[in-house]
Amino acid sequence: MRSKIQSYSFLPTFKWSAICLVLLFSGFAHSLFAQTVNLKNAVLMVSPAIPSPMKETAAAVLSEEIAKRTGFGLKNAAVWPKAGVPTIALVLSSDTELFGKPAPAKRTGENPEFKKEGYRIVTETSEKGNIIWIIGADSRGILFGSGWLLRNLSMDKNILQLDEKADFATSPDYLIRGHQLGYRTTANTYDAWTTGQFDQYIRELAIFGTNAIEGIPFQEGEAPSPHFKIPSAEMRIRMSEMCQKYDMDYWVWTPATFNLKDEAKRKAEIEMHEEFYKKAPRLDHIFFPGGDPGENHPSDVMPFLKELQSRLVKYHPNAKMWISLQGFSVEQIDYFYKYLETEKPAWLQGVVSGPGSPPMAETRYRLPKQYQHREYPDITHAIRCEFPVEKYDQAFALTLGRESVNPRPYAFAKIHEKYAPFTDGFVSYSDGSHDDVNKVLWSMRAWDVKKDVHQILKEYARFFFGKNIDNAVASGIEALEQNWKGSLAENGGVEMTYQFWKNLESTNPKLKDNWRWQMLLLRGYYDEYTRLRLINEQELEKQANEILAKADNQTITKSMDQALAIVNKADTEPIARDIRKHIEDLSDALYISIGLQTSSAKHKPRNPERGAVMDFVDYPLNNRWWLADEFEKIKKIKDPAEQLAMLKRIATWENPGEGSYYDGVSSVAKGPRVKTISDDATDVAWWDSGKSRKRLSSQLFQREPALDYVNLDPGARYIIRVAGYGEALLRVDGQRLSPTIYNKEENSFKEWIVPLSLTQDGKISVTFDGPEESDLNWRKNSKISDVWLLKE
Numbered sequence: 001m002r003s004k005i006q007s008y009s010f011l012p013t014f015k016w017s018a019i020c021l022v023l024l025f026s027g028f029a030h031s032l033f034a035q036t037v038n039l040k041n042a043v044l045m046v047s048p049a050i051p052s053p054m055k056e057t058a059a060a061v062l063s064e065e066i067a068k069r070t071g072f073g074l075k076n077a078a079v080w081p082k083a084g085v086p087t088i089a090l091v092l093s094s095d096t097e098l099f100g101k102p103a104p105a106k107r108t109g110e111n112p113e114f115k116k117e118g119y120r121i122v123t124e125t126s127e128k129g130n131i132i133w134i135i136g137a138d139s140r141g142i143l144f145g146s147g148w149l150l151r152n153l154s155m156d157k158n159i160l161q162l163d164e165k166a167d168f169a170t171s172p173d174y175l176i177r178g179h180q181l182g183y184r185t186t187a188n189t190y191d192a193w194t195t196g197q198f199d200q201y202i203r204e205l206a207i208f209g210t211n212a213i214e215g216i217p218f219q220e221g222e223a224p225s226p227h228f229k230i231p232s233a234e235m236r237i238r239m240s241e242m243c244q245k246y247d248m249d250y251w252v253w254t255p256a257t258f259n260l261k262d263e264a265k266r267k268a269e270i271e272m273h274e275e276f277y278k279k280a281p282r283l284d285h286i287f288f289p290g291g292d293p294g295e296n297h298p299s300d301v302m303p304f305l306k307e308l309q310s311r312l313v314k315y316h317p318n319a320k321m322w323i324s325l326q327g328f329s330v331e332q333i334d335y336f337y338k339y340l341e342t343e344k345p346a347w348l349q350g351v352v353s354g355p356g357s358p359p360m361a362e363t364r365y366r367l368p369k370q371y372q373h374r375e376y377p378d379i380t381h382a383i384r385c386e387f388p389v390e391k392y393d394q395a396f397a398l399t400l401g402r403e404s405v406n407p408r409p410y411a412f413a414k415i416h417e418k419y420a421p422f423t424d425g426f427v428s429y430s431d432g433s434h435d436d437v438n439k440v441l442w443s444m445r446a447w448d449v450k451k452d453v454h455q456i457l458k459e460y461a462r463f464f465f466g467k468n469i470d471n472a473v474a475s476g477i478e479a480l481e482q483n484w485k486g487s488l489a490e491n492g493g494v495e496m497t498y499q500f501w502k503n504l505e506s507t508n509p510k511l512k513d514n515w516r517w518q519m520l521l522l523r524g525y526y527d528e529y530t531r532l533r534l535i536n537e538q539e540l541e542k543q544a545n546e547i548l549a550k551a552d553n554q555t556i557t558k559s560m561d562q563a564l565a566i567v568n569k570a571d572t573e574p575i576a577r578d579i580r581k582h583i584e585d586l587s588d589a590l591y592i593s594i595g596l597q598t599s600s601a602k603h604k605p606r607n608p609e610r611g612a613v614m615d616f617v618d619y620p621l622n623n624r625w626w627l628a629d630e631f632e633k634i635k636k637i638k639d640p641a642e643q644l645a646m647l648k649r650i651a652t653w654e655n656p657g658e659g660s661y662y663d664g665v666s667s668v669a670k671g672p673r674v675k676t677i678s679d680d681a682t683d684v685a686w687w688d689s690g691k692s693r694k695r696l697s698s699q700l701f702q703r704e705p706a707l708d709y710v711n712l713d714p715g716a717r718y719i720i721r722v723a724g725y726g727e728a729l730l731r732v733d734g735q736r737l738s739p740t741i742y743n744k745e746e747n748s749f750k751e752w753i754v755p756l757s758l759t760q761d762g763k764i765s766v767t768f769d770g771p772e773e774s775d776l777n778w779r780k781n782s783k784i785s786d787v788w789l790l791k792e
Helices: 002-006 013-033 054-070 139-152 195-207 232-245 263-279 298-315 330-343 360-366 394-399 409-422 433-447 453-465 467-483 493-507 515-549 556-567 577-594 624-635 640-651
Strands: 043-046 087-092 119-124 131-136 153-156 159-162 167-170 176-180 212-215 249-253 285-289 320-324 348-353 372-375 425-428 661-664 707-709 718-725 729-732 748-754 764-769 783-791
Touching: 043 054, 054 087, 054 139, 054 153, 054 159, 054 195, 087 139, 119 139, 131 139, 139 153, 139 195, 139 453, 153 467, 176 249, 176 433, 195 232, 195 433, 212 232, 232 249, 263 298, 285 298, 285 348, 298 320, 298 330, 348 360, 360 372, 360 409, 372 409, 394 515, 409 425, 409 433, 409 453, 409 467, 425 433, 433 453, 433 515, 453 467, 453 515, 467 493, 467 515, 493 515, 515 556, 515 577, 515 624, 515 640, 556 624, 556 640, 624 640, 718 729, 729 748, 764 783
Parallel strands: 043 087, 087 131, 176 212, 176 425, 212 249, 249 285, 285 320, 320 348, 348 372, 372 425
Antiparallel strands: 119 131, 119 167, 153 159, 661 783, 707 764, 718 748, 718 783, 729 764
């Protein structure tokens, strides 16, 4: 069934609707006929052997989360209740009994509940009363076992039950499972949170198997966020207290953006660290990013970290020091490994691999086995990042951008599966609540690498939205991920996804203030609005190009005015205003509910790139801004022939005529002959704070694209034209060609004549050599955005 859902965009609407009904009915039938374990009015019994604060924390988590959903909490008891009263019992795997009653016998075979963080769930049902045993290997095992119960209970007003009896045990595949929650201006959400919101979020992450939180204690020189509820210095201590409460490792990310050779600054930095170490009630790991940010050589970094470690263990004797090799040169990386070989630093715990690091397999291979290896995956961005969305339609890149609501469960399951074996676990890079689904996916797959993705989403939906719609919501989240696959204009599934979420919204009004619900709805509405705009605005541009193509000496100005009026109908005659209004309402609701800053004007994010999707909700999806600017240039030209030539180039840009071909290099809709996928984090430009007036195709590019052409005319002469910036070292069928035109400036062209000998078989392959540009900032590297094969 799930495979059909994943490819639902290719199904007729009626079939998709039928699938949803089947999913809903199957969930209902399952709960109706399965043997349930009723827990209404249950008492909670907690082993005295469970250490504090977990003894109190686990009881509070269970009672409070159940009370929110059912209207009644759990009563604590130290004496077994009378017959018929259900019980939830928390014990350690080392306990043989609880208040006189024997704990479940140890099973034969493997016993994960005795492994670090492991737990066992056992149900006992009889007329004397139902009992659910949560048996933890340690205090974390107690918490994670409680999390499993909360994720799998059916909870509603006056309803509390487990749908099936259980007897199983589990322990995590990876022992580092964490997420960065930086209380800083850069975040699009966290800087607006109260201590209560942080506490609740950390609790919810723990319920889904997270065991580590990473803070950013020093503000990188940033001014305080206008959204701060308390000063950052106070919040970093409160977060340490929260980690102590939930027995989660507290990591902190602490770069050095100054020159470590500056003794005064170095001394001040160490003293600042030590003051924080002294105040933090819990601190487990210091993560120092080597070169992102920062430009210090490891010969300066390693002594600095060694001294920090000496201060750290004064207050936290078991705390560890970590470093990443992000941004290090080959020489610096070699120096680091030589240092490990000669110095064998016992004060260093391990290496972190993040964006800009050497390959993870190489790192694990070169790293001596006594050092750990942790991943720092970017789960928060969609483009210009470590794991960009493959074949992301430009319309989404220009509107939703880098930091929108971005559930990518299947993509990240594959990414985790690929890289996790080289690591001891992960702590993700996150800058807000928008990647909430991704956090849960990473935590649960790190606990069990084989856990079914759809089941993870069902547990997510059940806990946050309720049992009655868990399957439907899980499918709806999968549908949102499908929205981002391939050409948006051709993806009819986007409309079905919108209708699906709209129906869920209308039938579940009680969820309207739930911020996770609001985020998923926002994406469903936003995707549909963007698709409708794209189709409309591209059609308007097509009509405008038809007018420009017919221009003659007498109608040059008139044609430009008419063409501009047509493309500007996107603004003068806007479409889907009801959807647009609902997007704005959801955006404002999210600011109130969770502090998500989607509008620069209303919500004051640090900058538009940080999730301000409302700044771009109406960004042009045709070239009307570029056309307006080009027409002004053309009007200043005195020669009508030159004017007409420029108009013809504009009109035929994407339709060069019969027998000729055009490809937008990184456009999934307009680059059918392009074989390569740009994944170098720079494939979508970010110019003028996202409000560039340049031609849309120029804002997508690759450095070394490859294209294949077939069915060519063997007797025809062909010219290759390229638009882009900088170098373009072209080869045809492996043969390097010399250009006839070679302009390197932006908005200029290069051309090559294809030798007739290469087209005699009716096909050619076009490739580009990568120029040597290691001395340049990546933003200045050469780019190729448009490629034409023109038949003369």
